Amino acid sequence: MKRSRILAGATAASLALGLAACSSGDDGGGGGDGEDVTLGFYTDKAAWEPSFDAMNEVSGTQGSTLDFTGYSDATAYDSFIKQSFRTKKVPDLFTWHTGSQLADLVDQGLVAETTDLWTQAEADGLVPEGLKDNYTYDGKQYCVPLNVAYWAVYYNKKVFADHGIEVPTTFDEMMAAAKKLKDAGVTPFHQMNIIFEFAWFQALLAGDAPDVYQGLQTGDASYLDPKVVEVMDQWKSMIDDGYYNDPGITTDPQTMLKNGDVAMAYFGTFLTGQLTDVGAKSGEDYGIFPMPSMDSASGNQMVLETGPLCVGKGSEHEQQALDYSAWWMSDEAQNAWSSSRGDVSFNPHVKVEDPELQGLVDQVKDGGFTTQQRYLEANPLPVYTLSTEIFGDFVTNAPDPKPGLQRLQDEADKYWADQG
Numbered sequence: 001m002k003r004s005r006i007l008a009g010a011t012a013a014s015l016a017l018g019l020a021a022c023s024s025g026d027d028g029g030g031g032g033d034g035e036d037v038t039l040g041f042y043t044d045k046a047a048w049e050p051s052f053d054a055m056n057e058v059s060g061t062q063g064s065t066l067d068f069t070g071y072s073d074a075t076a077y078d079s080f081i082k083q084s085f086r087t088k089k090v091p092d093l094f095t096w097h098t099g100s101q102l103a104d105l106v107d108q109g110l111v112a113e114t115t116d117l118w119t120q121a122e123a124d125g126l127v128p129e130g131l132k133d134n135y136t137y138d139g140k141q142y143c144v145p146l147n148v149a150y151w152a153v154y155y156n157k158k159v160f161a162d163h164g165i166e167v168p169t170t171f172d173e174m175m176a177a178a179k180k181l182k183d184a185g186v187t188p189f190h191q192m193n194i195i196f197e198f199a200w201f202q203a204l205l206a207g208d209a210p211d212v213y214q215g216l217q218t219g220d221a222s223y224l225d226p227k228v229v230e231v232m233d234q235w236k237s238m239i240d241d242g243y244y245n246d247p248g249i250t251t252d253p254q255t256m257l258k259n260g261d262v263a264m265a266y267f268g269t270f271l272t273g274q275l276t277d278v279g280a281k282s283g284e285d286y287g288i289f290p291m292p293s294m295d296s297a298s299g300n301q302m303v304l305e306t307g308p309l310c311v312g313k314g315s316e317h318e319q320q321a322l323d324y325s326a327w328w329m330s331d332e333a334q335n336a337w338s339s340s341r342g343d344v345s346f347n348p349h350v351k352v353e354d355p356e357l358q359g360l361v362d363q364v365k366d367g368g369f370t371t372q373q374r375y376l377e378a379n380p381l382p383v384y385t386l387s388t389e390i391f392g393d394f395v396t397n398a399p400d401p402k403p404g405l406q407r408l409q410d411e412a413d414k415y416w417a418d419q420g
Contacts, residue, residue, distance in 0.1 A: 037320045041066035042084075042094040044077045045307075054340035058333065064324045066093065085110045090312040092321040095146055098134045098308055099377040105310075106137050112311035112318055114325060115141045121329045126347050130371055134306050143308035144325045147337075148346040149268035151203070151303035151374065152288050152360055154275070159186060159263045160287075171207070171292040178243050181263050189238070190256060190265035193247035197391035198384075199266055200238075202375040204231035206301045207293030210372060217378040219416035223409040224402075231294065232394075232401035239398040247395045254278050258285060266291060268305050268374075272357055273342040282356045290363060302364050305374040306346070380415045383408060 041052070049068055056065045084091055085108070096102060096111075105111045118141040121127045127145070135141045153174075155167070160177075163184055168174035178188035191200065206213045208231050215221025222228070238244065245262055254274040257265045265271065272282065280286055293301055309328060311321040327333055334347035344352055344361055352358040363369075376384055390404040 036060075036063045036065075037317055038065050038067050039092040039317055039321055039324060040089075040315075041068050042077075042081060042091045043068070044074055044095050048341070051337070051340040055333070055336060058336045059324065059327065062327060064320060064327075085312070090315040092312060092315045092317045093324065094310055094312065096143065096308050096310050097377055098306060099373075100380050101377075102135075102142060102308060102310075103137050106142050110313055111142045112313045112315075112322060113140055113142055114144055114311070114322070117141070117144060117322065117326045117329070120326070125349065126329045126331070126334075128346065128348055131304075131306065131346055134373065134377070135308060143310040144329055145346045146307045146309040146328075147270075147341070148344060149270050149305045150344060150360060150364060151199075151266065151268050151291070151305065153264050153266050153291050154257055154271055154286050154288055155264045156257055156260050156262075157283075157285060157287050159260045167287065167289050168292060169289075170296060171294045174292050178238075178264075182242055186260070187245050187262045188243045188264060189245075190253050190262040190267075191239075191244040191247045191395050192253070193392045193395045196267075197388055197395055198375040200235055200395075201231065201387075201391060202303060203266055203291045204234055204294050206303060206372045207291060207298055208234075208295045210298055210301055210370060213372060216412070217373070219412060219419075223405040223412065228405060229402065232405065234294065235394070236398050236401060239395065244395070252278075254280065269344050269357060269360070270341075272354055276342055282354045286356070288356045288360050290360065290367070290369070300367050300369040302369040302371055303374050304371045305377070380412070382415050383412050386411045 043052075052066055052068050059065060081091065081094055081096070082105075096105065102111070114135070118127070118132055118135065121144075122132070131145060131148070132141060135143055135145070159165075159181070160167070163180060163186070165177045165180060166173075168177055181188045189200075202213075205228060209225075209227035212221045212225050212227045215225075216223065216228075245256065249256075251261070252274070253262075253265050253267065254271060255278055256262045258275065258278050258280040269288075272288075275282075275286060290300065290302060293299065309325060311318060311325060315321060328337075329347065331347060331349050334345040334350045338345040338350050338352055342354060342357075344357055352361060372378075375387075379387070386408060390408055393399065394401060394404060
């Protein structure tokens with residue numbers, strides 16, 4: 001039987017986007033070979049509980065269900081997970097982050113290895129090429145993908161039709177559409193200063209200088225690089241020209257897009273589920289297109305966000321949790337997950353029910369796109385943490401970007417120096 005608790009504390013906007021909560025619960029019963037088992041599941045995605053309820057209906061036939069509980073404060077969740085390993089209540093399964101934060105847990109011996117699971121999944125064609133890189137550390141794999149999300153541009157179809165705007169395929173076409181909308185009194189783009197402050201930096205730099213975007217993640221590029229300055233200047237000009245909404249507004253982005261308060265919103269494909277929740281219909285009220293590259297010579301770029309489902313090393317039901325992780329990547333599990341979430345799946349065998357999402361998946365698959373990691377996971381945690389302040393101020397006040405870039409580079413220099 002599933003038990004759950006939700007601990008309050010996140011902003012409404014964060015909960016609406018399904019990003020700001022986490023879970024805690026008692027250990028489940030069972031656990032012997034051939035017996036049904038309830039796995040203690042801890043997550044920072046409490047708003048996704050209905051989807052996990054649906055998954056329990058499917059996994060229960062395999063003998064495993066999740067005991068789902070949650071916190072609503074991301075910092076408290078991270079602290080809870082780290083502290084739980086100092087007790088006897090090591091989590092069976094928990095959600096975490098890729099990049100340096102996953103590496104930290106691996107270094108401490110807190111995460112069960114999943115190399116064999118990935119080897120089998122690749123042999124069975126259950127994961128796309130390159131996804132494994134997000135879960136590889138020192139040549140071994142840890143955790144499996146809980147979900148993936150492509151970052152693309154959602155647009156209000158009625159607003160586009162009313163103003164005679166075609167779906168842009170180049171950055172210049174998108175900027176021409178933005179000018180036309182602004183001249184007609186419509187705010188072209190959505191932007192936030194409480195979460196996803198990095199979104200437009202990510203979009204512009206990945207599409208202008210992908211090598212520099214990747215270099216920031218490894219210390220091989222500088223935040224003072226002329227290409228970084230160039231995209232910050234472009235971003236500032238778009239803010240100064242009034243192409244974005246007030247970034248401090250508390251209205252959810254899905255509501256603003258549905259109502260036509262903004263014409264376009266750059267988000268992960270998790271936004272589809274949020275649009276459905278407010279009654280927007282795919283293909284009728286909104287469409288989706290890939291973010292055009294600022295420099296067409298850089299080719300088609302697609303930011304892919306992925307979050308891990310991890311097994312606690314030494315947990316009471318470690319083997320059963322690993323078995324569940326293997327099942328999670330299967331066609332059966334991912335068809336159910338995609339249906340319950342209304343989102344894309346990492347499993348290439350899964351067809352998305354939403355026609356706009358499936359169209360985006362087909363474009364990425366057939367359009368020669370290069371996949372990039374999301375800025376949040378790709379960069380060292382201290383640098384990302386400082387960027388929330390720098391970019392949050394930038395989207396709000398549009399100051400001269402160079403002092404902020406200098407601070408980011410100073411933080412990056414310190415981090416990479418400490419790595420030896």
